[in-house]
Amino acid sequence: MKFKSTLRLSALLSALVVASFSAQSQTLRVANIGDSLSMDPHSLSESLQFSITGNVYEGLVLRNKDLSLAPGLATSWKQTSPTIWRFELRKGVMFHDGTPFTADDVLFSFKRTQAEGSDLKSYTNDFKEVRKINDFTVEIETKSPFPILPDVISLVYMMSKKWCETNQAVVPVDRRKGIENAASFRANGTGPYRLRERQPNVRTSFSRNANYWGKIEGNAQEVIFTPIDNDATRVAALLSGEIDVMEPVPVQDIDRVNKNASTRVMTGPELRTIFLGMDQKRDELLYSNVKGKNPFKDKRVRQAFYQAIDIEGIKRTVMRGASTPTALMVAPGINGFDPTINVRLPYDVEAAKKLMIEAGYPNGFEVAMNCPNDRYVNDSRICQAVSANLSRINVKINLQAETKGTYFPKILRRDTSFYMLGWTPSTYDAHNALNAIFACPDDQGAGQFNLGSYCNPKVDELIKKVQSETDKTKRTAYIKQAFEMHATDIGHLPMHQQALAWGMSKKVTLTQLADNFMPFKWITIQP
Template identity: 40%
Template sequence: MLLKLLSSSLLAAGLLAASGAQAETLRWARASDPTTLDPHSFNTGTNFVLSHQMYETLVTRDAKGKLVPTLATAWKLTSDPTVWEFKLRPGVKFHDGAAFTAKDVVFSLNRAKGPTAQVKSLLASMVEAKAVDELTVHVKTNGPNLIFPDNLTNLFIMNEAWAKAKGAETTQDPASSTENFATRNANGTGPYQLVSREQDARTVMKANPQYWGKGQAPLQITELIYLPIKSPATRVAALLSGEVDFAQDIPAQDVARLKQDQRLRINEGPENRSIFLGLNVGGKELKHSSLKGKNPLADARVREAIHLAIDRDAIKRSVMRGLSIPSGMIAPSFVNGYSKAMAAYPKADAAKARQLLADAGYPNGFDLTLHTSNDRYVNDEAISTAIAGFLGRVGIKTTVVARPIAQQSVAINNADLDFYLYGWGVPTYDSAYIFDFLVHTRGKDGRGPTNATGFSNAQVDTDIVSLASEADKARRDQTIARIWEVVQKERFYIPLHDQVIHFASIKRIDVPVHPDNAVLFKDVKLAAK
């Protein structure tokens, strides 16, 4: 019935694949809808991937993870090691026809550093952005920041005049229900421009007729329709029936079956994303438990017991159908600072876990609530259900509360949970991104916005801040290793695995898997029908 409704609505809107030789419509399905179109509000991959179709950044990464020019054609450190210079692409226009200039870059960087912008941690080291001329920007940092350009791959450039005229000068506050004009509208320089937006139903984009990249990118897709389909079964059925042309968030249990279908193409690869559990180690008592006046998660022995109770190999085998990379570290192998030794994980040991709980004063265990998304990561709810089973064996009675990622993200932003499943990608390919968002004390110096664990360590904070201004790479890497030693020892995060992802499409479309789970549809090539 859902498929019939989906097909009928597309037909009614005249949006099914065009038959003209030059017109190509691509219907793209994912498990969830972006929470907003405001490009600086939420720091979530689902938002970023859609934004990349309409907005652009100064630099992006190719499928091999290499930084490539986008709105900036060149970048370098000046004679002053605290100032980066960006040369901008000439002749670029926003969708409304306005010329792209250095003033738009300065405005966008300052907006993205605003108090309600979740991406502000990426710009924590920025002291000032200055327009030198129409096509040159200087960014001064509070010390020599060797990786500043790496922080810009998801910092989108908006038109200053449009944002101010439309009342969107500051970002939508992700912690409230307040909207601005940019929540449901867009005006970027990207290859596609917004036609219509129906939250949780459909976003329609059409090719930008004045796109600067004509002749440089294939640009074969003339209309792009984004369809959030929450149900995995319905999403896969839509692909099989021809209702959609390209789908992400493919359930692990369906991959083998889809690979056997000669009408489809299934591309597979490791994602630059770790899946893990977050623990409230800073609260005096649990917020979602019948146990009052105590917080067992504040005890290192309890955290170690949870770590040992989880059978990551069983999750890989039974829940992920072999399509995960179990790990003991919340950094994938793509990331600077990753260590094979730290990524080693223990064999599940329920007996030792029970002993640790008894030593901590919980011989009969306690009850806990595990909050999880059910539409963001591969088999996220099923993973959480398995975790509850493992913990039940050692006496921790775990209730799983599953909800959409939009609600889960708000709860994490508000630190309103005790025990939660989460995933983290690393678009900078550097450990500082993990530390800035997940480890640094929450709310201090603009860092730690998604650290919902209550972990706080003054020395670790100092070390994290130093990474943005350390000019000696060897010394910087030593600091990264030192921070990781603390993270591993304290176990306020319990790593589970790195994701393996799949892109599924009709045969004539070939979309290689990007480590960041990103797709730039301007680069997608279509074989002849």
């Protein structure tokens, strides 16, 4: 009897162990409207790219759930002079292939961001030198004082020097040219999840890193990421239980998802600003029936476009209220946002027509507009609405809406006349937008996403002051001046901040971040 009791107890304990393991060994299924275009963390500066690769790779500095700075692959940092930052690196960290993380990888990674093909040049373009003090201490010297440097490098992910050299991936490839190398579809980071399988635009799977140096709060042992560009299909997959989390939920389906017994929608403000840009550099537009000149060089034309767009109408009919019209290129929550200058020019078709007449285009003109159809909330529908609005001032828009896989390479090589873009300052500071979108483009990384080449030398002077000024009051004043100058120039056409809408099973617990990143390490799914 004692033997049988022991067997029964052993069987019970085994069952409990299996049950416990099963409860913890969960597969998380995530869907998004689009896919990461590459696994290379330096090849594209785009939030979905950062969000996906940020589960595999890490920076010296990470972000907490409230988006404040947290130690990452560096345990501490300090300024030793106005132009020098010292970082103490975390010891005992291993890349997924077992290679130790050291200062050599830091020097290599920062150098890699400045190579041809990198989309992160604007993050490190003010670096003068990155030097190794010892295996676990590095210094970054900048060309001028750079008080927000730790914020700026939070998305510069560290790569293994040895792995990149072994796999002929020493430099990132240029996504604008459609080139790939080993880092495009393979990965070797230090993060909480390992890349297991990569099928671009089909499926990407990740497995939990059992040797991760930090804490993984969530319980997902496996994460399967699937791009589903069709809104109806994506919602149906959530409602049927085929996926556990999806982003974004189309605004028209939020109520439906909330009313379903097993699903819910988590909403919140997003730090992304959607805007339109125009080629202001070429003497003749690439895609227009206007020959011999560029109408977008005329501020009156840019202003006419601005005032012909019914942003409240777009909010009401296209976004169903899930947007906040803006006059600024950064959102509330970004350091430097100033509500006193967040006043849009009035929607006024008659005023816009007069501006077009004054500029010499009483009959309007034709121009192509590039727009993604699987990147932002209702992106192609917004572009359709803009096209309809501009027809009222006799502008014929030849809309070219396409998947982000072809859209971004096209506009990033500036093969465009008129385009849509969304921007979330990765540093949560206005300097990021100023340096990447407002600055006159150069070969060092300034103005890297100023795809229409807007340029005002006075704005550039202010951007440099914003970067180096340590007095908060003065710095805020410089930011305000730069925004006001840009607004006066009609440098871009600000549209709105879209709202976040993540759909999920009620079995899922997660943290929604205002930058729209989705760290798998903070997601738990119940069996």
